[in-house]
Amino acid sequence: MRERFVPNPIFAGLVGICPLVAASRSLAEGIVYGLGAALCALLLGAVVPATRAIIADRLQAPATIALSAAAALAYASCARAYSPPIAAGLWIYLPLLAVSGLSLSTLRRSSTPEGLGPDGSSRFAQVALEALMFLLTAAFVGGFREILGLGTLTLPTPGISPARLELVDFAPARMLVSPAGGFILLGFLVAAYRGMVRARGRSQP
Amino acid sequence: MALDKRERIIENLAVASALGLLALVVGVVSFFADSRVAAEERAALAPAGASIALAGRSDDPTFGRFYLIQADSGPAYAAVITLRSAAGSALIAARFTPRGEVMDLRFLGSCASRLSQDPKNLALDFPDVDEVLARASAQARYMAKSGTEPKS
Numbered sequence: 001m002r003e004r005f006v007p008n009p010i011f012a013g014l015v016g017i018c019p020l021v022a023a024s025r026s027l028a029e030g031i032v033y034g035l036g037a038a039l040c041a042l043l044l045g046a047v048v049p050a051t052r053a054i055i056a057d058r059l060q061a062p063a064t065i066a067l068s069a070a071a072a073l074a075y076a077s078c079a080r081a082y083s084p085p086i087a088a089g090l091w092i093y094l095p096l097l098a099v100s101g102l103s104l105s106t107l108r109r110s111s112t113p114e115g116l117g118p119d120g121s122s123r124f125a126q127v128a129l130e131a132l133m134f135l136l137t138a139a140f141v142g143g144f145r146e147i148l149g150l151g152t153l154t155l156p157t158p159g160i161s162p163a164r165l166e167l168v169d170f171a172p173a174r175m176l177v178s179p180a181g182g183f184i185l186l187g188f189l190v191a192a193y194r195g196m197v198r199a200r201g202r203s204q205p
Numbered sequence: 206m207a208l209d210k211r212e213r214i215i216e217n218l219a220v221a222s223a224l225g226l227l228a229l230v231v232g233v234v235s236f237f238a239d240s241r242v243a244a245e246e247r248a249a250l251a252p253a254g255a256s257i258a259l260a261g262r263s264d265d266p267t268f269g270r271f272y273l274i275q276a277d278s279g280p281a282y283a284a285v286i287t288l289r290s291a292a293g294s295a296l297i298a299a300r301f302t303p304r305g306e307v308m309d310l311r312f313l314g315s316c317a318s319r320l321s322q323d324p325k326n327l328a329l330d331f332p333d334v335d336e337v338l339a340r341a342s343a344q345a346r347y348m349a350k351s352g353t354e355p356k357s
């Protein structure tokens with residue numbers, strides 16, 4: 001039996017990397033952004049296949065995009081209530097979760113009639129695994145950038161002033177917090193991931 | 206096969222109802238989230254012993270609500286202002302006199318930035334801070350002149 005392998009959507013599939021790099025400049029932003037993308041994908045993965053029976057094919061696309069937009073807007077409101085500074089940092093990228101790479105790939109996958117993937121696993125299980133990997137990777141990328149770039153670690157605590165650990169009293173490489181630095185760092189992480197996957201003899205997309 | 210007129214109407218009504226339901230859900234969530242944000246802003250802006258009431262709203266993306274604070278020293282307008290730049294984002298509490306002059310600025314919180322928490326150095330991290338404060342100041346002056354009754 002072929003062993004099941006779901007590649008990391010960010011490092012292997014490069015899914016949603018532009019908003020991720022622009023938005024996730026700290027651990028807190030990475031967690032809040034990744035959680036939003038994961039929850040939207042889970043909702044779409046659970047609801048869209050069920051709507052195929054009740055919504056006509058020609059209305060599927062606008063209906064699912066409307067559902068995605070509603071989920072993203074509701075999540076953005078919750079994030080703003082939870083922590084206004086984190087939501088302010090994520091800015092337009094919270095509502096844009098509606099059309100994030102992860103949401104769109106989930107929509108595409110869920111709109112096919114087959115409920116099973118090529119390896120026999122359920123499509124929702126694959127969506128859930130990808131969503132979890134997206135959340136963990138976004139948190140990792142955000143935290144890594146913040147530690148290397150600013151020497152701090154911002155925790156996603158509720159309220160108007162998130163808790164922050166100051167690891168060193170200077171910013172080691174402030175450029176890593178900028179989008180350009182984020183892309184450079186992500187490039188190295190992608191290379192490391194692909195090298196690791198190849199060393200273990202897995203196929204990659 | 207083409208749908209007849211009656212089926213089309215039913216389908217359109219069903220889609221409109223579903224979209225209305227989604228809008229309702231988003232509206233309810235936004236309402237509760239907005240109430241919580243407003244409560245936090247009031248707590249952050251009101252000095253001890255002063256009364257605070259909503260004075261008005263603004264469409265400016267950097268400040269949403271303006272509050273009227275009645276303290277022993279006299280009335281003042283206040284708002285929580287969001288600043289953004291390449292350095293990061295921060296929330297500051299700003300108080301204005303009814304003539305629109307800035308009374309004081311207070312750093313409330315930030316995310317992903319190693320910012321100076323001294324309001325005098327805000328321009329180092331946020332070059333457009335003076336422009337934002339000028340707009341907020343004009344809003345305070347406008348509300349004082351228009352004499353809008355504060356909302357409780």
